Amino acid sequence: MTVEVDCRGQVCPLPVIALAKAFRDLEVGETVSLLADDVAAAVDVPAWCRMKGQELVGTEPVLDGGTRFVVRRLS
Amino acid sequence: MTSGAYLDAASSEPLHPAAREALLAALDQGYADPRRLHRAGRSARLLLDNARAVVAESLDVRPDEVSFTASGTAAVHLGLLGLHRGAREGRIAHTSVEHSAVLHAAQWAGGAAELPVDRLGRVEVAPPPEGTSVLAVQAANHEVGTLQPVAALAAVADGVPLFTDACASAGRVPLPGGWSAAAASAHKWGGPAGVGVLLVRKGARWRHPFPVDERIDERAPGFENVPGALAAAAALQAVVADRDEVDARQRSLVDRVRRAVALIPDVDVVGDPVDRLPHLVTFSCLYLDGESLVTELDRLGFGVASGSACTASTLTPSHVLAAMGALTHGNVRLSLTRDTSEADVDGFLAVLPALVERLRGEVTHR
Numbered sequence: 001m002t003v004e005v006d007c008r009g010q011v012c013p014l015p016v017i018a019l020a021k022a023f024r025d026l027e028v029g030e031t032v033s034l035l036a037d038d039v040a041a042a043v044d045v046p047a048w049c050r051m052k053g054q055e056l057v058g059t060e061p062v063l064d065g066g067t068r069f070v071v072r073r074l075s
Numbered sequence: 076m077t078s079g080a081y082l083d084a085a086s087s088e089p090l091h092p093a094a095r096e097a098l099l100a101a102l103d104q105g106y107a108d109p110r111r112l113h114r115a116g117r118s119a120r121l122l123l124d125n126a127r128a129v130v131a132e133s134l135d136v137r138p139d140e141v142s143f144t145a146s147g148t149a150a151v152h153l154g155l156l157g158l159h160r161g162a163r164e165g166r167i168a169h170t171s172v173e174h175s176a177v178l179h180a181a182q183w184a185g186g187a188a189e190l191p192v193d194r195l196g197r198v199e200v201a202p203p204p205e206g207t208s209v210l211a212v213q214a215a216n217h218e219v220g221t222l223q224p225v226a227a228l229a230a231v232a233d234g235v236p237l238f239t240d241a242c243a244s245a246g247r248v249p250l251p252g253g254w255s256a257a258a259a260s261a262h263k264w265g266g267p268a269g270v271g272v273l274l275v276r277k278g279a280r281w282r283h284p285f286p287v288d289e290r291i292d293e294r295a296p297g298f299e300n301v302p303g304a305l306a307a308a309a310a311l312q313a314v315v316a317d318r319d320e321v322d323a324r325q326r327s328l329v330d331r332v333r334r335a336v337a338l339i340p341d342v343d344v345v346g347d348p349v350d351r352l353p354h355l356v357t358f359s360c361l362y363l364d365g366e367s368l369v370t371e372l373d374r375l376g377f378g379v380a381s382g383s384a385c386t387a388s389t390l391t392p393s394h395v396l397a398a399m400g401a402l403t404h405g406n407v408r409l410s411l412t413r414d415t416s417e418a419d420v421d422g423f424l425a426v427l428p429a430l431v432e433r434l435r436g437e438v439t440h441r
Contacts (some may be wrong), residue, residue, distance in 0.1 A: 012364065
């Protein structure tokens with residue numbers, strides 16, 4: 001299962017807060033798809049994954065703006 | 076209860092008493108044009124030569140390698156672009172964590188190759204990219220304190236000259252070896268603002284990148300700031316004389332901050348824990364914006380800096396933190412002055428955990 005969270009238009013640290021909130025309801029192995037267009041997200045989402053020991057599966061540009069970050073719960 | 080402290084020496088160190096004394100004396104004696112042959116001119120010239128000699132001795136360079144500029148940024152521009160012009164061809168290369176003065180100068184000169192850094196903010200020791208005119212490597216990073224391997228890079232540079240921005244480190248740690256030109260800034264060691272130091276090694280292929288001026292020192296355009304140069308020299312001499320004692324005290328205080336801050340949940344302490352500037356520590360707190368932290372700490376009496384851009388939507392986050400892959404939001408940079416006491420640091424550490432918890436409560440419950 002993948003949960004989608006759209007944080008486009010929000011500035012840091014709001015996208016990372018939303019990511020952490022979405023993670024609360026996630027089972028191990030499930031993923032969150034976070035959409036963000038704040039410039040800091042490109043650094044802060046990978047940094048969050050490193051600090052919390054979770055997996056950044058990938059990133060890709062979104063057609064109508066911003067970036068999609070797919071993050072998997074490892075623990 | 077009154078508590079709090081100014082903990083932003085890396086932005087600007089309070090004026091050293093030795094600098095104040097020299098400045099006041101030189102304002103009265105060093106007003107004249109040091110190029111003139113009359114008594115007042117000779118007096119100004121004597122003070123300027125004295126300032127140059129003192130700076131040279133403090134930085135362990137030759138007096139004729141020292142030029143006084145109007146700022147650290149001006150010294151960076153002259154040093155980097157002068158080597159670039161002296162090289163005649165090629166492109167500037169610089170680490171991804173240089174000060175913005177280097178980045179802007181490189182952009183002005185037609186762009187540059189950027190060298191990545193590791194998680195500690197340190198560039199790899201490797202020969203510069205093919206076709207490099209000048210390699211710009213700072214002595215130490217101004218945001219996270221990590222020392223760079225300047226001498227080791229020079230050893231494998233294969234004839235490419237190095238420019239070293241030593242603004243964050245000058246006076247605090249000895250200059251590294253291997254550079255052809257370097258820059259420093261007096262207000263960061265307790266001298267007055269408005270005085271930069273450009274160092275150009277004897278024999279370096281340096282050509283003036285801007286219009287020259289007919290002053291005493293052809294590298295530095297404009298009327299000499301004799302009182303400022305003398306005050307800068309006096310402060311530098313005093314700081315270097317006290318360096319070992321201050322270094323040991325600041326290192327142990329910063330170690331204490333690093334340990335205590337790491338105990339707060341979800342805090343990223345960045346930069347090299349050992350091979351670093353003595354007085355500086357940077358950390359980032361998950362889920363917080365830097366501006367709130369700085370504002371609330373100021374309300375509690377503590378003056379700190381932040382590399383975060385949150386809420387200031389026109390700014391991008393610190394390129395240094397981004398290049399290191401460090402968290403860019405919730406960032407705080409603490410830098411100790413020569414007078415910062417154990418009580419100041421303990422006072423800061425006493426208020427920080429509760430502040431972080433309170434601010435996190437505010438952002439996550441709305």
